[in-house]
Amino acid sequence: MSTRTPLMAGNWKSNLNHHEAVVLVQKLAWTLSDKKHDYAKSEVVVVPPFTDLRSVQTLVDGDRLQIRYGAQDVSQHDGGAYTGEISAAMLAKLGCSYVVAGHSERREYHRETDEIVNAKTVKTLAAGMTPIVCVGEGLDVRQAGEHVGYTLGQIDGSLAGLAAEQVAGLVIAYEPVWAIGTGEVATPEDAQEVCAAIRGRLAETWGDDTAASTRILYGGSVKAANVAAIMAKPDVDGALVGGASLQAEEFAAIARFYDLPDLSSGA
Numbered sequence: 001m002s003t004r005t006p007l008m009a010g011n012w013k014s015n016l017n018h019h020e021a022v023v024l025v026q027k028l029a030w031t032l033s034d035k036k037h038d039y040a041k042s043e044v045v046v047v048p049p050f051t052d053l054r055s056v057q058t059l060v061d062g063d064r065l066q067i068r069y070g071a072q073d074v075s076q077h078d079g080g081a082y083t084g085e086i087s088a089a090m091l092a093k094l095g096c097s098y099v100v101a102g103h104s105e106r107r108e109y110h111r112e113t114d115e116i117v118n119a120k121t122v123k124t125l126a127a128g129m130t131p132i133v134c135v136g137e138g139l140d141v142r143q144a145g146e147h148v149g150y151t152l153g154q155i156d157g158s159l160a161g162l163a164a165e166q167v168a169g170l171v172i173a174y175e176p177v178w179a180i181g182t183g184e185v186a187t188p189e190d191a192q193e194v195c196a197a198i199r200g201r202l203a204e205t206w207g208d209d210t211a212a213s214t215r216i217l218y219g220g221s222v223k224a225a226n227v228a229a230i231m232a233k234p235d236v237d238g239a240l241v242g243g244a245s246l247q248a249e250e251f252a253a254i255a256r257f258y259d260l261p262d263l264s265s266g267a
């Protein structure tokens with residue numbers, strides 16, 4: 001039986017100022033508390049913009065919330081003369097538990113290569129935080145039937161040179177680009193196919209024990225209405241949620257996937 005604690009991470013992207021961030025985290029915490037959310041059944045993480053992190057830290061620490069938080073990106077450099085960059089040490093000091101590395105929007109709009117994602121992953125680990133390394137194919141690759149090989153190539157490049165214990169502790173998010181923000185959700189079988197292939201590649205490269213420990217998330221138009229069916233798949237350990245994480249009730253329901261019916265089975 002899997003010992004991987006499910007993880008629900010809400011990537012707010014470039015949404016919500018620091019006042020709005022406080023309101024959303026308060027509502028989320030209250031909703032989860034009201035429903036007696038079991039954090040052992042799913043870990044809940046918010047990933048706000050950099051400008052919100054200090055406010056979220058103050059709220060989480062002050063109210064001793066069990067919600068964790070992370071950053072959407074990190075510099076590949078240690079600090080110094082890199083205007084606009086935020087170093088891993090700065091994020092660790094703010095109490096971040098997680099850092100997203102190589103989200104498809106960074107890969108596409110900021111030309112982040114696997115080498116850059118690898119450097120960011122290494123910096124995140126060195127600073128004592130957990131990387132959420134994103135991979136996933138675009139529509140053209142999917143239509144060509146090359147989605148598995150393409151995604152495994154991103155895994156090889158993004159995780160190159162890491163030790164087995166580092167890979168065991170990090171998180172991978174499989175996000176098919178064609179399903180992000182489009183309302184077009186991959187089927188649970190689509191998600192399982194690629195997540196299982198990723199776990200297989202981890203086993204080949206770092207061994208079975210490592211592969212059994214690494215958490216693999218699915219991302220792309222996840223909502224309360226579809227999360228239970230996706231989470232029923234054996235190699236899917238959680239979700240990286242975009243739009244639906246901006247609404248406290250909806251994200252709380254996603255976090256509580258274990259109480260939702262799996263609508264795909266007709267339940």
Ligand SMILES: O=C[C@H](O)COP(=O)(O)O
Pocket residue numbers: 011103175179180181182183219220221222240241242243244
């Ligand atoms: O990081 C989150 C993903 O890009 C998914 O976004 P979405 O849930 O809005 O499709």
